Amino acid sequence: MSSDVRPRRRPTLAQRTTLVITATVALAVLVAALLSIGLVRQAARTEARRSLAQQANVVTGLVDAAIPARTGQALRALRATSTPVARVQPNGTVRGDALAVAAAERGKDQLLAGQPVSLRFQAGGRTVIAEGRPLSEGGGLVLARAQSDAIGPAVRLLWRQLLALLVGLVVAVVAGVLLARWLAKPLQRMASAAHRLAAGERDVVLDPTGPQEVAEVADAVNTLSAELGFSEQRQREFLLTVSHELRTPLTAVRGYAEALADGVTEPESVPAVGRTLVAEADRLQRLVGDLLDLARLDAVDLRIDAVDVDLAALLADAEPVWRSRCGQGGQQLLVERPSAPVLVRTDPVRVRQVLDGLAENAVRVTPSGRPVVLAVRHETDHAVLEVRDGGPGLTDEDLTVAFERSELHRRYAGQRPVSTGLGLAIVATIARRLGGQAQAAHAPEGGACFRLLLPTVSAGEPGQTA
Known part of the structure; x- marks a missing residue:
């Protein structure tokens, strides 16, 4: 039974970046708007009451100073700004604008008692603020104003601020889209390059742009x-x-x-x-x-049977075989082995495979009468299994590629005795699988020196030549 259900398409980096930026800026705008509304409205109310109180103080001062011209001018200016005025006579009579009269009726007792008045009350469905000041000749003067009229400019300023925040949100979203595309474009090119590599192209070159x-x-x-x-x-x-x-x-x-x-x-x-x-x-x-x-x-599943192995004993077992081989070819076999065991935890079969492979190469390239040296010794924190020869040796450049497959075979085929060119690659691979390291160097006998380094179990002692 086949299914036509397609895998759900995941959002792109550009989409996610844009969404995150938009959500972050929108949240910031919302928080700023909520805080601004509360703070601006509260500040506007406070400022309206303070301004009205100052006006009441000024007009009361003019009345007390008996300056009729300036007093009339001040009262006309107040009424022009929708600020009603009422006066409480010493006998309790209240005259003036209706809104101010309503406020004066509420506070005239305090004014007659010589105390200032500060009121906030509801009248005609509106919130009214009022300030009253006693006069020196008795009674008092009351200024009133609808709170909405008092804080209107501040509210209009608040709406302008909210509009500016919305514009900022739009700009941030546009910038987020551009940023997301700028980030995603080189990544898309890299994904395309990776697919081309998987398809077999090998001349893929990317321009390293972006962050x-x-x-x-x-x-x-x-x-x-x-x-x-x-x-x-x-x-x-x-x-x-x-x-x-x-x-x-x-x-x-x-x-x-x-x-x-x-x-x-x-x-x-x-x-x-x-x-x-x-x-x-x-x-x-x-x-x-x-x-x-x-x-x-x-292969990943290559079996390694690690046991405690004495490399000195392993070398002693191999010595008769290679002494016979060198005798057939005319080479001189020298064996350097320590007087004490050199213990490592490894696979003895694989170590013997390395020793035989290196010795085979050494015997092949070493002329008759020249030495082939098999050595085991302990160095600091590892044991060394070494094969040296008196053959033609290797150049410094050869040493850097000695363990690469068929590299030395390619260089010296037809010039000296060579095998398949895979033996040293096998040695290097076995060394890695055993947790050790294969090295190539120049031998003091004039030829090549190959070493297998393995971690030791216990310290050995200096070797001797036999």
Whole structure:
């Protein structure tokens, strides 16, 4: 049963960035608006009462000073600004504007008693504020004003502020969209580059633009592209080398086999042909074995059986075998082993594989009469298994690529005895899987020196030559 349900599309970085910026700015605008409304309204009320009180003080002072002209001018100015005025006579009579009269009726007792009045009350559905001041001749003067009229300018200012906040919100949203696109665009280019790399392109180059972190990711993608190209080039060279090595013995085997099948081989030449076929078959077997070893060593599930191993004892077991091999080739075998055990926790089979592989290479390249040295010793916090030879040696540049697959084979094929070119790669892989390290150096005997470094279990003692 098939399903047509498509996976839910996730929001993009640009969308999320815009949403976060918009929500943040909107929240800030809302909080600012709420705070502004309360604070501005409260400040406006306070300022209205203070202003009305000052006006009451001024007009009362003019009346007490008996300056009729200026008093009349002040009263006309107040009425022009919607500020009603009422006067309480010493006998309690109240005259003036209706709103001020309503306020004066509420506070005339205090005014007649010579006390100032400050009122806030409801009249005609409106909130009214009033200020009254006693006069020196008796009675008093009352100024009143509707609170809405008093705080109107402040409210209009508040609306302007809210409008400015809304404009700021719109600007922030637009800026957020532009910022999100600026951030997302290089990331989209990187995603496209990654898909192109996955599709097989290797000339992918990105321009490291944008913030530093995004530019670093672009640099990383460029590095990955270059490294993939280099790695695949090395793999192609490796496959070409292996195919060439396979083709040579296969050609010889096929040629001799056809000669035998066609009956053109002389009877007395059959043993020699047989030996040649065996030699070429052995060569093929070694190459296939090395390839299988590399495949097994690269596998994640390669089994390592770690036990306590005395490298000095392991070297002693290997000595007779390689003394016999050196005797056949005319090389001089020297063995340096310590007088005390050199204990490591490792897989003895894999360590012996490393020793045999390095010794095989050393015997192959060392001329007759020259030394081949097998050594074990303890150094600080690790044990060293070392194979040195008196062969042609390696250059400084060779040492840096000695453990790369078929690299030395490619450089020296036809110039000196070489094998499949995979042995040192196998050594390096085994060393890593054992938790150690493989190293290449110049040997004091004039040739090459290869070492396997492994962590020790207990300290050993200086070695001796046998």
